Amino acid sequence: MSLGTKNKASIIAVIGASGTGKSSYIKGELLKKYTRLIVWSPLEQTDNYASFCGGVVVTKITDLVGQIKKGTKAIVYFPTGSDKEVKTQFDRFCRCVWEVEGAHVLVEELSRVTMASWAPPAWKNLSTAGRHRGLTLIGTSQRPANIDKDFLGNCTEIRCYRVNYDTDAKVMADALGLQTEYGTGKTKAVAIKPQKQLRDLPDFHFFHKNPDLSVRRGVNKSL
Numbered sequence: 001m002s003l004g005t006k007n008k009a010s011i012i013a014v015i016g017a018s019g020t021g022k023s024s025y026i027k028g029e030l031l032k033k034y035t036r037l038i039v040w041s042p043l044e045q046t047d048n049y050a051s052f053c054g055g056v057v058v059t060k061i062t063d064l065v066g067q068i069k070k071g072t073k074a075i076v077y078f079p080t081g082s083d084k085e086v087k088t089q090f091d092r093f094c095r096c097v098w099e100v101e102g103a104h105v106l107v108e109e110l111s112r113v114t115m116a117s118w119a120p121p122a123w124k125n126l127s128t129a130g131r132h133r134g135l136t137l138i139g140t141s142q143r144p145a146n147i148d149k150d151f152l153g154n155c156t157e158i159r160c161y162r163v164n165y166d167t168d169a170k171v172m173a174d175a176l177g178l179q180t181e182y183g184t185g186k187t188k189a190v191a192i193k194p195q196k197q198l199r200d201l202p203d204f205h206f207f208h209k210n211p212d213l214s215v216r217r218g219v220n221k222s223l
């Protein structure tokens, strides 16, 4: 039976340049509680989700299917191979996790597997209808200008740390709906445009768009 849309299922984007605090936020806050967890972890050697969640690491889709069938609580998929092979694996990964109702699904570094104008059909399906399966979907990216352009529009929440390129700042200012900020400088009034606000964020500082579309500013909890 499908869990439908009554769950607190959600789609969360976590965006920001390398080292700005994305994975720390995910581990420290988003994955505090889950019934099942499946992680797409291209940087597993440094991210080490397996030790974080005590999960089983798999590198083949057949093994992922096996672990899902066994009911393993936490599974970490570490993709290997050429870019093309990894993209094929990602499509299959998305098809498999679709079956795991109520799971938390984390995809690290979406820009390796989607592009602004292209994403595997199974990812499109997950990021548009995953909520109806009771899935909590979390996707990260260092370069939001390079990821599937529909994804941010489908998110129930967006957490954005500093981005280092104007193209990325533009995409995020738009997705967050940031307004120009007015303050007083030493001699005259200053206007800070949304793109500059995003490019000037110190490490671990963020803008967060809530499900009710309000946007708050904050700093990661200390580790």
Ligand SMILES: Nc1ncnc2c1ncn2[C@@H]1O[C@H](COP(=O)(O)OP(=O)(O)OP(=O)(O)O)[C@@H](O)[C@H]1O
Pocket (backbone or CB within 6 Å): 016, 017, 018, 019, 020, 021, 022, 023, 024, 025, 142, 204, 220, 221, 222, 223
């Ligand atoms: N609030 C904090 N205070 C101090 N250090 C922090 C804080 N949050 C994260 N860090 C440290 O900063 C480093 C980078 O953080 P994190 O791994 O979360 O970055 P990231 O955005 O996921 O980067 P990448 O895109 O490269 O994966 C880590 O070593 C982490 O321990």
Ligand SMILES: [Mg+2]
Pocket (backbone or CB within 6 Å): 022, 023, 024, 047
């Ligand atoms: Mg990270």
